[in-house]
Amino acid sequence: MNRRIRNLGLTFLLLYTVLFAQLNRVQFVEAETYREHEGNIRPLLREYGQDRGDIVTADGVVVARSVPVPDGEIDFRREYPENERYAHVVGFQSLNQGAFGLERQYNEQLAGTPLDQKFSSIEDVFRDRDTTGTVVLTLRDEVQRAAIEALGTRKGSVVAVDPRTGEVLAMWTYPSFDPNLLAGLDGAAVNDIYKALLAAPDDPLLAKSFREVFFPGSTFKLVTAAAGIDAAGIGPNDPVFPQSNLYQPLPSGSPIRNFGGATCGGDLREALQVSCNTVFAEIGAEWVGPGGMVRTAENFGFNSTPPIDLPDAARSSFPTDYGAFIADLDTYRGDDSDDPAAPSVLRNGATPIHENSAILAQTAIGQNDVKATPLQMALVVAGIANEGLIMAPHVVSEIQAADGSTYETFDPSLWRVATSPRAASVLREAMVNVAQNGTARRLQIDGLEVGGKTGTAQLGTEPPNSHAWIVGFAGPPGGAAEIAVAVIVEAQPGASEQTGGTVAAPIARAVMQAAFAQTPTPAGG
Amino acid sequence: MTATSERRSPVRPHIAALRPRRVELGLIVLIAIVVLAAYGLASLGKSSSVPGNIGPFLAWMLGLFFLSHLSIRRFAPAADPVMLPMALLLNGIGYVMIARLGNDVAGGSDLAGLQSVWTAVGIGCFAITLALVPRVRMLAQYRYLLGIGGIALLALPLLPVGIELNGARIWVSIGPVNFQPGEFAKIALAIFFASYLVDARDLIRNRIELRDLAPIAVAWAASVGVMVLERDLGSSMLVFTMFVVVMWVATERSLFLWLGAGLFMAGGFAAFRLFAHVERRIDGWLDPWADARGGGFQVIQATYSMAEGGLTGTGLGLGEPDRVPLAETDFIFAAIGEELGLAGTTAILMAFLILIGSGLRIALRATRPFEKLLVVGLTTLLGMQAFIIMGGVVRLVPLTGITLPFVSYGGSALVSNYIVLALLIRVSHEQRTVVPSAEGRLG
Numbered sequence: 001m002n003r004r005i006r007n008l009g010l011t012f013l014l015l016y017t018v019l020f021a022q023l024n025r026v027q028f029v030e031a032e033t034y035r036e037h038e039g040n041i042r043p044l045l046r047e048y049g050q051d052r053g054d055i056v057t058a059d060g061v062v063v064a065r066s067v068p069v070p071d072g073e074i075d076f077r078r079e080y081p082e083n084e085r086y087a088h089v090v091g092f093q094s095l096n097q098g099a100f101g102l103e104r105q106y107n108e109q110l111a112g113t114p115l116d117q118k119f120s121s122i123e124d125v126f127r128d129r130d131t132t133g134t135v136v137l138t139l140r141d142e143v144q145r146a147a148i149e150a151l152g153t154r155k156g157s158v159v160a161v162d163p164r165t166g167e168v169l170a171m172w173t174y175p176s177f178d179p180n181l182l183a184g185l186d187g188a189a190v191n192d193i194y195k196a197l198l199a200a201p202d203d204p205l206l207a208k209s210f211r212e213v214f215f216p217g218s219t220f221k222l223v224t225a226a227a228g229i230d231a232a233g234i235g236p237n238d239p240v241f242p243q244s245n246l247y248q249p250l251p252s253g254s255p256i257r258n259f260g261g262a263t264c265g266g267d268l269r270e271a272l273q274v275s276c277n278t279v280f281a282e283i284g285a286e287w288v289g290p291g292g293m294v295r296t297a298e299n300f301g302f303n304s305t306p307p308i309d310l311p312d313a314a315r316s317s318f319p320t321d322y323g324a325f326i327a328d329l330d331t332y333r334g335d336d337s338d339d340p341a342a343p344s345v346l347r348n349g350a351t352p353i354h355e356n357s358a359i360l361a362q363t364a365i366g367q368n369d370v371k372a373t374p375l376q377m378a379l380v381v382a383g384i385a386n387e388g389l390i391m392a393p394h395v396v397s398e399i400q401a402a403d404g405s406t407y408e409t410f411d412p413s414l415w416r417v418a419t420s421p422r423a424a425s426v427l428r429e430a431m432v433n434v435a436q437n438g439t440a441r442r443l444q445i446d447g448l449e450v451g452g453k454t455g456t457a458q459l460g461t462e463p464p465n466s467h468a469w470i471v472g473f474a475g476p477p478g479g480a481a482e483i484a485v486a487v488i489v490e491a492q493p494g495a496s497e498q499t500g501g502t503v504a505a506p507i508a509r510a511v512m513q514a515a516f517a518q519t520p521t522p523a524g525g
Numbered sequence: 526m527t528a529t530s531e532r533r534s535p536v537r538p539h540i541a542a543l544r545p546r547r548v549e550l551g552l553i554v555l556i557a558i559v560v561l562a563a564y565g566l567a568s569l570g571k572s573s574s575v576p577g578n579i580g581p582f583l584a585w586m587l588g589l590f591f592l593s594h595l596s597i598r599r600f601a602p603a604a605d606p607v608m609l610p611m612a613l614l615l616n617g618i619g620y621v622m623i624a625r626l627g628n629d630v631a632g633g634s635d636l637a638g639l640q641s642v643w644t645a646v647g648i649g650c651f652a653i654t655l656a657l658v659p660r661v662r663m664l665a666q667y668r669y670l671l672g673i674g675g676i677a678l679l680a681l682p683l684l685p686v687g688i689e690l691n692g693a694r695i696w697v698s699i700g701p702v703n704f705q706p707g708e709f710a711k712i713a714l715a716i717f718f719a720s721y722l723v724d725a726r727d728l729i730r731n732r733i734e735l736r737d738l739a740p741i742a743v744a745w746a747a748s749v750g751v752m753v754l755e756r757d758l759g760s761s762m763l764v765f766t767m768f769v770v771v772m773w774v775a776t777e778r779s780l781f782l783w784l785g786a787g788l789f790m791a792g793g794f795a796a797f798r799l800f801a802h803v804e805r806r807i808d809g810w811l812d813p814w815a816d817a818r819g820g821g822f823q824v825i826q827a828t829y830s831m832a833e834g835g836l837t838g839t840g841l842g843l844g845e846p847d848r849v850p851l852a853e854t855d856f857i858f859a860a861i862g863e864e865l866g867l868a869g870t871t872a873i874l875m876a877f878l879i880l881i882g883s884g885l886r887i888a889l890r891a892t893r894p895f896e897k898l899l900v901v902g903l904t905t906l907l908g909m910q911a912f913i914i915m916g917g918v919v920r921l922v923p924l925t926g927i928t929l930p931f932v933s934y935g936g937s938a939l940v941s942n943y944i945v946l947a948l949l950i951r952v953s954h955e956q957r958t959v960v961p962s963a964e965g966r967l968g
């Protein structure tokens with residue numbers, strides 16, 4: 001019998017070894033697969049149902065919070081009291097669609113899971129302390145509401161930052177969406193709503209303020225002007241560009257005209273005031289050249305992603321390839337002084353001419369393949385207003401512990417040295433001139449020093465439509481600028497330079513006024 | 526009777542008897558610490574507080590542990606030192622899990638409280654069995670009584686006094702007490718099979734005569750038949766397996782193994798066709814996701830639960846084992862898998878392997894065939910039951926409605942398993958106090 005008993009023992013060993021192998025399979029080898037199974041709601045519910053802290057604006061308005069669920073599978077659900085007003089910034093946390101925006105970016109701090117937030121002392125192992133964190137935004141509700149009201153139901157975006165610190169004061173895109181619809185518990189209903197939003201015209205889920213690029217139009221001339229000042233030595237009053245109604249690009253290409261065939265010229269200040277295409281086309285192609293333009297554009301942040309603390313920010317782009325080098329300008333022109341396209345005696349002879357310098361003439365005025373997010377354009381102005389320094393944009397100012405004490409602060413940091421202080425100062429003054437005497441007159445506010453630049457990016461449609469842009473800054477007279485704004489109203493009828501001034505400027509003005517209406521109160525009381 | 530049980534090995538009797546007990550005591554202390562720590566951690570994890578009743582819990586646990594240890598010291602001092610600690614470990618971890626789940630029975634009393642009472646009853650019966658059965662041999666005298674009694678116990682739920690629960694009729698309610706007679710019937714049947722085969726095996730080994738096989742065949746058919754009537758297919762599978770194994774070991778003829786396998790297949794196939802819920806169980810085993818909300822739900826939740834645990838588990842009190850249905854009974858292994866991870870489930874696996882190994886070692890060293898066969902039968906019951914339910918939880922085999930010995934909540938199962946343990950310890954003590962040359966003198 002003993003032999004059989006031994007065999008029995010071996011059989012048991014075999015059976016249990018197989019069991020062990022299967023255990024390994026379920027709990028180790030395929031564990032990840034099971035965890036990510038569509039029907040496995042455990043990680044989702046755990047993620048979703050925990051208590052998370054509030055998200056509040058700088059002036060104390062709660063924009064996201066967890067409310068207890070009386071009974072049910074989870075303990076808490078997420079609520080967004082301001083509905084669609086902060087949706088693109090705050091994002092949302094859904095049961096089965098994942099998390100977006102700040103709800104995703106700061107999920108751990110909100111939930112209180114980072115170790116040092118959870119256990120501030122050894123007692124915390126034994127106590128059930130509220131370790132959730134409160135995220136305090138830099139956005140100010142009064143400024144945000146002004147932007148929302150002013151833009152109304154027109155497709156567009158508004159971005160306002162503080163040039164001194166990079167704090168985002170307002171960021172709004174119309175159309176937006178109500179995150180409460182996506183934070184519900186009924187998975188199927190949320191799925192349907194999400195699909196509907198994805199399919200909706202005008203893409204309400206997309207935060208175009210920092211995630212979509214548009215032709216910047218004439219607002220880009222600020223960058224060209226800065227390049228002209230820094231790289232080619234152009235001054236505010238000198239050189240004086242000839243009055244012209246077209247610019248013939250080199251080496252060849254269709255001429256670049258001004259709006260409505262107008263004739264314009266003059267010094268840099270005047271050219272900016274009326275937004276003269278021919279002048280800036282020439283500056284870009286014949287004064288600065290490809291290298292300088294690319295360098296300056298990249299100094300302003302083009303071809304990079306702004307380091308904003310929100311996921312998936314878009315990169316603004318400035319074309320970098322202008323073909324092979326042909327000759328420098330003097331060599332190129334030879335001594336052809338009766339060439340009708342040779343406009344001015346005061347040219348930068350050493351400017352390199354490339355095969356596609358004609359494209360450079362277009363990109364210099366914000367056409368062709370230049371694309372910018374509203375955030376990027378706000379940062380351009382912020383750099384000009386802040387003596388040439390672009391501070392890193394951020395929407396979160398600090399994270400507080402549940403008891404109100406500060407857990408983490410986000411200090412301002414430098415992102416780009418966009419241009420020299422001298423160029424910044426020249427441009428700042430020029431922009432004030434544009435606001436007083438030029439296309440941005442509607443920007444003016446009593447008692448404040450306001451500067452601006454309009455832009456109209458033609459969309460080439462028939463009848464002609466264009467994006468109406470304005471960028472601007474405002475501050476106390478003689479003091480540092482405290483707000484930089486970029487507004488785009490998409491696809492407006494008309495294609496004149498005036499469009500930016502009439503359509504977009506009032507919105508920027510309303511935002512600036514709201515920013516100066518009262519000083520912000522500290523959040524959290 | 527008592528004289529024979531006091532027989533000692535002539536070589537250094539004192540040490541020989543005491544050494545295993547010291548080992549056992551050491552193991553028990555270790556296990557008490559582990560269970561206490563687990564209990565505390567589960568509470569810390571669940572509610573961030575040390576459990577209020579940790580003092581009484583400690584006293585209760587230590588009391589029961591030492592009671593069982595002392596009864597072995599008194600009644601079976603030479604027995605294997607490892608079996609009781611393994612059983613206590615399984616029981617302790619099971620209790621911690623049940624307490625952590627914190628659920629109530631329909632009547633309102635909490636399951637953990639009930640389980641602690643049943644543990645006490647179980648250990649009490651353990652001690653009593655050790656005291657009342659000084660020699661296992663004597664049980665063989667009652668073989669026919671036990672055989673008929675076993676079947677009777679099995680059939681009890683079919684009478685009006687029985688209750689139908691979850692589609693099976695295995696419970697009996699007498700007065701305020703509910704119990705499962707089937708759990709005790711299995712022991713009786715094991716004793717019957719072992720004792721009958723001791724006498725009949727010589728005959729069967731040489732020539733298979735139908736009349737020799739008759740009583741066991743009848744007993745087998747009756748027990749399996751009754752269980753099928755009660756829809757208790759898991760237990761009928763268990764008893765069937767035990768029978769085949771004991772037959773095979775006793776007669777040393779592989780014929781019975783194949784015969785048994787064939788009958789099992791045939792029976793399984795018939796069950797599949799006849800019983801809708803068997804078909805559901807098989808479908809649920811092969812592809813639970815095909816019916817994720819219905820038949821597959823339990824095993825899917827168990828799979829997710831164990832996957833959640835990963836290698837080291839979510840931590841006691843920190844997981845969500847209550848998502849798994851029947852987490853205190855059939856699926857307690859999944860709950861352990863979630864909170865203690867692969868490490869925890871492997872530990873449970875090893876504890877059972879050690880129990881089986883010790884049991885079979887006892888069987889090997891037993892000198893008399895009755896003891897051998899009885900131990901083989903009881904060990905097979907324990908080992909197969911654990912394998913079947915653990916295998917069902919991880920989808921190695923289809924689910925059956927049986928529980929994990931010592932670990933799951935359940936009074937009848939706990940008490941009957943402790944009785945089985947007592948019998949195994951009794952045989953272990955017997956064969957360790959046997960002087961090899963004196964074999965002929967033993968009655």
